[in-house]
Amino acid sequence: MVSAVFHSPQEAAGSEPVTSSAPQNTMKKIAISAHSTSATGQKYPQKPGYDWRGLVLTVLPPLLGLGLLIGIWALVSISTASSIPSPTDTFKQAVVIFSDPFYRTGPNDQGVGWNILMSLERVAVGFGLAAAVGIPAGFAIGRFEFLSRMFNPLISLLRPVSPLAWLPIGLLVFKGANPAAIWTIFICSIWPMIINTAVGVQRVPQDYMNVARVLNLSEWKIVTKILFPSVLPYMLTGVRLAVGTAWLVIVAAEMLTGGVGIGFWVWDEWNNLNVKNIIIAIFVIGIVGLILEYALIKIATAFTFEEVKS
Known part of the structure; x- marks a missing residue:
């Protein structure tokens, strides 16, 4: 739908112009555009969002490597009939040791x-x-x-x-x-x-x-x-x-x-x-x-x- 503006003779004499009614969604777009554009016509830079992908690429690989180490350790413990302590038992022992490391x-x-x-x-x-x-x-x-x-x-x-x-x-x-x-x-x-x-x-x-x-x-x-x-x-x-x-x-x-x-x-x-x-x-x-x-x-x-x- 095209919105047209018609000028009446009264407008030339200083009266307000008579305009046709624009659709409501078109007016909202114009208002949003007016807020995001400066007086000189330049658009304000949009605030970048948080880099979740960078965070995942930074944190995930070390966690996967640590998980792989613990998984292999657990398999070795099971295959050796617990002659090699499991990660869980070793962690419990570490808690005991570091509860008083300066005795x-x-x-x-x-x-x-x-x-x-x-x-x-x-x-x-x-x-x-x-x-x-x-x-x-x-x-x-x-x-x-x-x-x-x-x-x-x-x-x-x-x-x-x-x-x-x-x-x-x-x-x-x-x-x-x-x-x-x-x-x-x-x-x-x-x-x-x-x-x-x-x-x-x-x-x-x-x-x-x-x-x-x-x-x-x-x-x-x-x-x-x-x-x-x-x-x-x-x-x-x-x-x-x-x-x-x-x-x-x-x-x-x-x-x-x-x-x-x-x-x-x-x-x-x-x-x-x-x-x-x-x-x-x-x-x-x-x-x-x-x-x-x-x-x-x-x-x-x-x-x-x-x-x-x-």
Whole structure:
């Protein structure tokens, strides 16, 4: 139906025009259009709805993976006549353990919380010593070709050695289990930091060094103003790799050296044939390692360039 407007002679004299009546639904459309259009004729942007599809794609895959793991675990438990505890029994045991994680009834009978803290303390000391030595060494090796030629064969020879092979040397030199474990963390953490830092220094654009040479900058200013900002992404990558390796090694080292620690706790539970606690310890080790990795990723993305954040 077409709505027409007829002008009478009275309209020319200032009276109101006489219009035909438009359908009610057509008037509603005009009113809605008037509300969604500005005075200049531009339409206001519509508010986007919630991205449910993105939420599903973010949450659903991890849940499916976790469900697959629990399903396989339950099938293995049934097929082994419950020699491997079921997920339900293990969860009940975990509730009991974490209801009081910091109890202490003796030197070899302590809660899982104390064992985790002791392992983290060893990792922090060994990793800190490795960073204090490895990062400056990486700068020097990457900066000076003579040092690079001198140390590259040594690094290539010692880096593939299993970290646990260094544990007897630590026991022989330090005469104690705790410093030997820290020594093992140190020796396995130092190589990723040296190598990644040296590679970062060697990949600094030569134009930067030419400008520094023209400006006659001191070696300290070259390191702090040119090398350090450029090498930081590589250095943080080495730090991440070193922390992951250190957390892997400390568990095995504590199994061999004894004392308080998450690795010793696993071995002690095996001696007691408590498989539930061993499975719980596996999940605890994985969660702590995941937290360390996530924390270092956040630190790396805060101090590196945009192309490194991905």
